[in-house]
Amino acid sequence: MAKERIITGIDVGSTKVSTIIVSVTETKSSVIGVSGNVESRGINKGNIVDIDDAVESISSSLERAERMAGVSVSSAFVTVNGSNIRTLNSHGVVAVSQQAGAEITQDDIARVTEAARAVTLPTNREIIHVIPRDFIVDGQEGIKDPVGMAGIRLEVETNIIHHSSTSIRNLVKCISQVGVEVEDLIYTGLASAESVLTNTEKELGSVLIDIGGGTTSIIAFTEGSPVYASTLPIGGKYITSDLAIGLRARLEDAEKIKLRLSSEHESFMTLNPKNKKDELNIAEFGLETESIPKNMLYRIVEPRLEEIFRLVQLDLHKAGLSTELPAGAIITGGAAATAGIERIAKNELRMPVRIGKPYGLTGLIDEIEGPAFAATVGAIIYGKNKMESMGGSFFDLPSSAKSGFLGQILTRIKKFLP
Ligand SMILES: Nc1ncnc2c1ncn2[C@@H]1O[C@H](COP(=O)(O)OP(=O)(O)OP(=O)(O)O)[C@@H](O)[C@H]1O
Numbered sequence: 001m002a003k004e005r006i007i008t009g010i011d012v013g014s015t016k017v018s019t020i021i022v023s024v025t026e027t028k029s030s031v032i033g034v035s036g037n038v039e040s041r042g043i044n045k046g047n048i049v050d051i052d053d054a055v056e057s058i059s060s061s062l063e064r065a066e067r068m069a070g071v072s073v074s075s076a077f078v079t080v081n082g083s084n085i086r087t088l089n090s091h092g093v094v095a096v097s098q099q100a101g102a103e104i105t106q107d108d109i110a111r112v113t114e115a116a117r118a119v120t121l122p123t124n125r126e127i128i129h130v131i132p133r134d135f136i137v138d139g140q141e142g143i144k145d146p147v148g149m150a151g152i153r154l155e156v157e158t159n160i161i162h163h164s165s166t167s168i169r170n171l172v173k174c175i176s177q178v179g180v181e182v183e184d185l186i187y188t189g190l191a192s193a194e195s196v197l198t199n200t201e202k203e204l205g206s207v208l209i210d211i212g213g214g215t216t217s218i219i220a221f222t223e224g225s226p227v228y229a230s231t232l233p234i235g236g237k238y239i240t241s242d243l244a245i246g247l248r249a250r251l252e253d254a255e256k257i258k259l260r261l262s263s264e265h266e267s268f269m270t271l272n273p274k275n276k277k278d279e280l281n282i283a284e285f286g287l288e289t290e291s292i293p294k295n296m297l298y299r300i301v302e303p304r305l306e307e308i309f310r311l312v313q314l315d316l317h318k319a320g321l322s323t324e325l326p327a328g329a330i331i332t333g334g335a336a337a338t339a340g341i342e343r344i345a346k347n348e349l350r351m352p353v354r355i356g357k358p359y360g361l362t363g364l365i366d367e368i369e370g371p372a373f374a375a376t377v378g379a380i381i382y383g384k385n386k387m388e389s390m391g392g393s394f395f396d397l398p399s400s401a402k403s404g405f406l407g408q409i410l411t412r413i414k415k416f417l418p
């Protein structure tokens with residue numbers, strides 16, 4: 001019988017919880033279960049604010065994907081987000097162990113990465129990622145994979161992403177309450193980058209901007225690796241509430257009007273600001289008017305988009321990165337579909353811009369093709385890469401994730417648990 005592993009990714013977003021279940025065999029990986037759009041409750045700006053509500057949303061999303069896949073999920077890779085995400089770059093150094101004739105081994109890599117992890121952080125902070133950026137062997141820089149090389153002194157430059165311990169504990173608690181173990185946590189921005197950015201963009205220098213409902217997650221890459229990460233507490237929900245206020249409409253109606261405006265986005269390219277015929281039909285929303293000039297709607301939507309990109313620009317400027325990203329900005333997340341976003345992003349960021357959709361999965365992917373699913377798809381890709389890189393055969397790992405699977409990761413995750 002063909003060996004099979006199940007990998008599950010859960011993105012706990014501020015507007016929706018989404019789950020993807022993938023079957024991985026020796027010849028192919030394929031999506032077998034998805035749940036794209038269970039409304040999030042108990043999650044605000046990326047943080048859990050009500051455990052019971054959040055558990056219910058996560059549980060509905062998981063159950064739907066499980067039913068479609070016909071499997072029972074016992075462990076998952078889960079995204080983590082919130083405006084408390086911070087980043088720093090750290091250096092580690094060790095002497096190469098002499099056991100393998102002074103050849104650098106995986107063990108040396110693990111030790112030097114651990115050395116870089118030894119940074120002083122306040123007690124209420126938890127490290128989510130220590131990502132090696134560059135290795136230095138006996139003073140020679142620019143080495144991506146030093147395993148097998150001769151050397152005595154091994155150094156590493158890393159990017160560390162850390163978060164509030166409380167936010168992490170609450171998220172892990174919610175996931176464990178739905179009966180699932182956290183295999184690993186992944187910063188949302190990093191997850192989205194996994195599914196959206198090309199290697200060339202990462203090498204040249206680029207920034208991924210995931211604009212969700214309540215947050216905008218940023219991650220910048222130079223020379224192939226993350227160098228900076230941050231999350232701003234602003235997103236597509238603000239555009240909806242601006243429209244609701246401007247049109248004196250209910251939030252639900254304002255959201256529908258926003259989506260309709262975006263779906264007619266292409267016509268916007270040829271829109272004549274003076275042409276009254278360029279109007280959006282909003283007859284069914286019971287407002288005072290049956291149609292509204294699109295220009296008027298853009299005048300409400302645009303200032304908010306400008307604000308989002310101005311804040312991103314300021315963030316990148318503070319991090320000293322605004323001139324270090326020649327491959328430009330890649331915008332993803334649900335709000336990346338907002339009408340006019342590309343033009344506004346180009347104006348504000350003053351760099352090349354493209355809208356990024358997730359890629360890298362096959363199978364039942366219709367429901368998860370749009371930019372809103374970048375983080376969920378990325379969680380799967382991250383998880384698969386991580387499991388493959390753990391050494392030994394991927395398929396020799398115990399197939400039941402529930403029974404202490406991936407001991408070393410779980411040991412780490414257990415410390416997150418209250
Ligand atoms: N076609 C569209 N046009 C404009 N906005 C859209 C469109 N589709 C979704 N959105 C907006 O995208 C936002 C949701 O994006 P997404 O699903 O990425 O958020 P999330 O992951 O749940 O939230 P977060 O990442 O902030 O925690 C909502 O504000 C929604 O209105």
Ligand SMILES: [Mg+2]
Pocket residue numbers: 013014188210212213333375
């Ligand atoms: Mg999101």
